[in-house]
Amino acid sequence: MARIDSAFADLAALDTLAALDSPVHRLDPRVKVLTALVFVVCVVSFDKYVLAAMAPFALFLSLVMAVAGIPAGYVLRRVALVAPFAMLVGLFNPLLDQQPQFFLGPITVSGGWLSFGSILLRFGLTVAAMLVLVAVTGFHAVCLGLERMGMPRIFAVQLLLLYRYMFVLVEEGQRMHRARSLRSFQGRGLGMRIFGHLIAGLLLRTLDRAQRVHMAMLCRGFDGTIRLRRDMRLTLRDLLLFLLVCLLLLALRRYDCAQLLGRLFMGS
Amino acid sequence: MSHHIVEVLDLIHTYGDGTAAVRGISFRIHHGESVAVVGANGAGKSTLLLHLNGSLTPQGGSVRIGDFPLTRETLPEIRRTVGMIFQDPDDQLFMPTVAEDVAFGPLNLGLPPGEVEQRVTRALDRVGVEHLRDRPPHRLSGGEKRAVSIATVLAMSPDILVLDEPSSNLDPRARRLLIELLAGFQHTKIIATHDLDLVLDLCPRTIVLKEGRIMADGPTGAIFDDDQLLADCHLEQPLRLQACPRCGRKQA
Amino acid sequence: MHMADALLSPAVGGVFWAASAGAIAFCAKRVQRSLDDRKVPLMAVLGAFIFAAQMINFTIPATGSSGHLGGGMILAILLGPSAAFLTIASVLTVQALFFADGGLLALGCNIFNLGVFPCFLAYPLIYRPIAGDGASPLRLGLGATLAAIVGLQLGALGVVFETIASGISELPVNAFVWAMLPIHLAIGLVEGLVTTAVVASVRKARPEILAAAAASRPLGSLSLGRVLAGLGVAALITGGALSWFASASPDGLEWSMARASGKEELAAPEQGLHSWLARLQEKVAILPDYAFRTNSSTPAAGEEATPSWPAVDAGTTASGLVGGGLTMLLAAALGLVFRRRTPLR
Numbered sequence A: 001m002a003r004i005d006s007a008f009a010d011l012a013a014l015d016t017l018a019a020l021d022s023p024v025h026r027l028d029p030r031v032k033v034l035t036a037l038v039f040v041v042c043v044v045s046f047d048k049y050v051l052a053a054m055a056p057f058a059l060f061l062s063l064v065m066a067v068a069g070i071p072a073g074y075v076l077r078r079v080a081l082v083a084p085f086a087m088l089v090g091l092f093n094p095l096l097d098q099q100p101q102f103f104l105g106p107i108t109v110s111g112g113w114l115s116f117g118s119i120l121l122r123f124g125l126t127v128a129a130m131l132v133l134v135a136v137t138g139f140h141a142v143c144l145g146l147e148r149m150g151m152p153r154i155f156a157v158q159l160l161l162l163y164r165y166m167f168v169l170v171e172e173g174q175r176m177h178r179a180r181s182l183r184s185f186q187g188r189g190l191g192m193r194i195f196g197h198l199i200a201g202l203l204l205r206t207l208d209r210a211q212r213v214h215m216a217m218l219c220r221g222f223d224g225t226i227r228l229r230r231d232m233r234l235t236l237r238d239l240l241l242f243l244l245v246c247l248l249l250l251a252l253r254r255y256d257c258a259q260l261l262g263r264l265f266m267g268s
Numbered sequence B: 001m002s003h004h005i006v007e008v009l010d011l012i013h014t015y016g017d018g019t020a021a022v023r024g025i026s027f028r029i030h031h032g033e034s035v036a037v038v039g040a041n042g043a044g045k046s047t048l049l050l051h052l053n054g055s056l057t058p059q060g061g062s063v064r065i066g067d068f069p070l071t072r073e074t075l076p077e078i079r080r081t082v083g084m085i086f087q088d089p090d091d092q093l094f095m096p097t098v099a100e101d102v103a104f105g106p107l108n109l110g111l112p113p114g115e116v117e118q119r120v121t122r123a124l125d126r127v128g129v130e131h132l133r134d135r136p137p138h139r140l141s142g143g144e145k146r147a148v149s150i151a152t153v154l155a156m157s158p159d160i161l162v163l164d165e166p167s168s169n170l171d172p173r174a175r176r177l178l179i180e181l182l183a184g185f186q187h188t189k190i191i192a193t194h195d196l197d198l199v200l201d202l203c204p205r206t207i208v209l210k211e212g213r214i215m216a217d218g219p220t221g222a223i224f225d226d227d228q229l230l231a232d233c234h235l236e237q238p239l240r241l242q243a244c245p246r247c248g249r250k251q252a
Numbered sequence C: 001m002h003m004a005d006a007l008l009s010p011a012v013g014g015v016f017w018a019a020s021a022g023a024i025a026f027c028a029k030r031v032q033r034s035l036d037d038r039k040v041p042l043m044a045v046l047g048a049f050i051f052a053a054q055m056i057n058f059t060i061p062a063t064g065s066s067g068h069l070g071g072g073m074i075l076a077i078l079l080g081p082s083a084a085f086l087t088i089a090s091v092l093t094v095q096a097l098f099f100a101d102g103g104l105l106a107l108g109c110n111i112f113n114l115g116v117f118p119c120f121l122a123y124p125l126i127y128r129p130i131a132g133d134g135a136s137p138l139r140l141g142l143g144a145t146l147a148a149i150v151g152l153q154l155g156a157l158g159v160v161f162e163t164i165a166s167g168i169s170e171l172p173v174n175a176f177v178w179a180m181l182p183i184h185l186a187i188g189l190v191e192g193l194v195t196t197a198v199v200a201s202v203r204k205a206r207p208e209i210l211a212a213a214a215a216s217r218p219l220g221s222l223s224l225g226r227v228l229a230g231l232g233v234a235a236l237i238t239g240g241a242l243s244w245f246a247s248a249s250p251d252g253l254e255w256s257m258a259r260a261s262g263k264e265e266l267a268a269p270e271q272g273l274h275s276w277l278a279r280l281q282e283k284v285a286i287l288p289d290y291a292f293r294t295n296s297s298t299p300a301a302g303e304e305a306t307p308s309w310p311a312v313d314a315g316t317t318a319s320g321l322v323g324g325g326l327t328m329l330l331a332a333a334l335g336l337v338f339r340r341r342t343p344l345r
Helices: A001-016 A029-044 A051-066 A072-083 A087-090 A091-096 A112-136 A139-148 A153-182 A191-220 A236-254 A258-268 B046-051 B076-079 B098-108 B115-128 B142-154 B170-182 B194-204 B220-225 B227-230 C010-033 C039-055 C070-077 C080-101 C105-130 C138-164 C173-205 C207-215 C222-250 C254-258 C271-283 C309-339
Strands: A102-105 A106-109 B007-013 B020-029 B034-040 B058-064 B082-085 B160-164 B188-192 B205-210 B213-219
Touching: A001 A072, A001 A112, A029 A051, A029 A112, A029 A139, A029 A236, A029 C010, A051 A112, A051 A236, A051 A258, A072 A112, A072 A258, A087 A112, A087 B213, A091 A112, A106 A112, A106 C105, A112 C080, A139 A153, A153 C010, A153 C039, A153 C080, A191 C039, A191 C173, A258 C207, B007 B046, B007 B194, B020 B046, B020 B058, B020 B213, B034 B194, B034 C222, B046 B160, B076 B082, B082 B142, B098 B142, B115 B142, B142 B160, B142 B170, B142 C070, B160 C207, B170 B194, B170 B227, B170 C138, B188 B194, B188 C254, B194 B220, B205 B220, B213 B227, B220 B227, C010 C105, C010 C138, C039 C080, C070 C080, C070 C105, C070 C138, C070 C173, C080 C105, C105 C138, C138 C173, C173 C207
Parallel strands: B034 B188, B034 B205, B082 B160, B160 B188
Antiparallel strands: A102 A106, B007 B020, B007 B058, B205 B213
16 A cells, blocks of 8 residues: 555656656657667567676666656666565576576576576666656657557557546545544454445446546537547657667667676776 | 527426436526526536536426527537536546647537647636646646636637536635636526525526525525525525624624 | 566567557457447546555455455456456556556566456356346356456466566476466455455446446357357467476476586477477577577676577577467467457447
8 A cells, every 4th residue: 555655656756757858858759669668678688697788778778867857766766666576486596596607706606696686687677667768758648659659549548548537546545545544443444345345435436437527528529539639740850869779779789788898897 | 589598498307216306497597697506405406507518318398508409419519509517627627638628629529720729728828727738637736627627618619608516625716716717707607506605706696496496596686685595495695794794793 | 466577588578469469459449339438438437446446455354464456357347348458458557657567568468467368258258157247146256256266367377378488587387386376366266255245336336337238248249159169279279388388397406407417408208299399489480580589699798608508598499489379379369269250230
């Protein structure tokens, strides 16, 4: 509960960040969505023991955040906040894979630890990429961009309306939760039966609200199709930038720049 | 000329669970009038209002707006003429930004994009929320939401405005701004409200409902002087008529 | 439970994305054609309801631990399968984008696991036949609980399949499966009971909603027999794939040891199945340039490239390709079965 509370508070922060202005913010949303996708696919396609080669991707991400004005602390906090199923599963790796891979002085590092570290890094990078995408584009623009790229219109409308009413309903849910906890003592009153009643009540009120929203839509001429104003223009500059960035990401994936840098440093 | 006369004849509405909400209501409202509909909770105010643009279908009686009787065929035209503003702004602001909400109606009317843009700007200006154009609705205050919902309806250029409890949940300043805004509209206004002081400010004519029937329909001043009527209908005088404005002593 | 990007390989992720995107497009068309414009605000508001409902926890009797509502079954019962699927997909999308529950690439898997199984399998094939229009509370409870359990079990199997096929995690199949299934059995049971309680309440207060949903035909003009046949094929394929995994990938520790000793290939206990699948791998090359996954040319910085790495790659490549190919066949089979229907009205 607390987790979702703070996550919702952070949502407002995401909205604020999306309203900033920067060269990154001004790019076409389609470009940003596709870049995020390329980024995620590159990161995820690394082999399971790879660690250091992912570092340049972290660098790329922090560069984007810097140009766009997204605070790194916020992103790191959000990444840390999520309780990942992946971490739990990943923890098995050091236990199951004890094959030593290399030696750090006196310490033996097994394959399991490497792949665990890789999982952690993967996780951080992919989650951060998504957050940054929404932070520099805004949920609304992301949906419109996806719709322009072929997502079914009714699904885009669904996402937008869901986003809109999420806040309203979560507030109702919060009030209900608070009311319940004020009247429950020592864990009593929190069982399934009460929950069932509460949820049923919320659901009925929700259905009523759906009816009212529908009526309001009809009053303003709704005929089954929601028309979206999609004023997006893809400039040549946007396209060129996109191609450049893709090439960069693919190059980072193909060539292990971290190792190159290391070699440079060690003079070998 | 019968343009924009709102005529209701013997309206009867019973809900599915048997509640008789409206039991034979008749009245006539002329172009440009500003009429308040008051009554206790459950008297049938909201139900009555919902009939005025066809959101509800009566079991008996008829509604006529201007030249058009309310039927399925005339529904689109009537919905363009009668703009309805509901009690809960969250029910009416469902688009991602204010500008898109205001554009929703004109876009549905099939207007070209340039015209839609114009209407949006004009409606936002009229209501004084141009600066909120790109704001998402969940980040608006109560008063701002109310103002925006009025703008969403204004953008369709209705001739008649129907408002359900417009001043509820507003802080005093927002409420004052709303009253000033509504006072400036030339449209026919039909306002269901508990806020009797607002009625004094805006509506020369008042219809009093009790249990689905009209108990009184006449000049506001006369109705608020009739203590017996008010008591019968579970109402009180407007707050500022209840006590001397200077010494605060209650009038006999 | 949600799949995460960190455990996913591009091949598996891509395949499930294709399946989910296809399902979304299919359902979007269907909802559009259903001519019921009430669905538009209803889907959105119910999706928001799911968010809110998931915020409120309850204690599970006899264990003391707290649980949350999933909501998939409730949505299917109130909206019908296509609209419910779109709603579930939208909720998962927002969760992925804002709460980092699951990832961008894993979204396809999650939509498949948590959307397809409850809406297109559990609801029409278990809930509807048993509970009908929800008139009898006992049959309602039975139908809802069974449907919830089956839906969640299939979803859990989906996660297992995707994780193993991606080859990032070291978890051996057996342990994984035997951990996931019982947990999800319990979760499914609880979900079913809560769903029953909620649906019963709605039925009492607003019976017309359930009546409207019950009047719709979840499978359109399809016959039950054809669907079951398609499912049978799907089950065979899935079962074959899983058993191959279970038998062909031994314990993680043994695997590492086998690699270290320089064995080129994994032990293949079932000669026939393995060779057939190996031939299939050559034919079905989803990503023509698999240089993406081999790393013999780019070892991670600071590590010595062990000589047996190509063997690991061959193993994971094979499992990834085969798993992906089989999934595609499964998705295609489902799509074929559902596509051939005439539009209603």
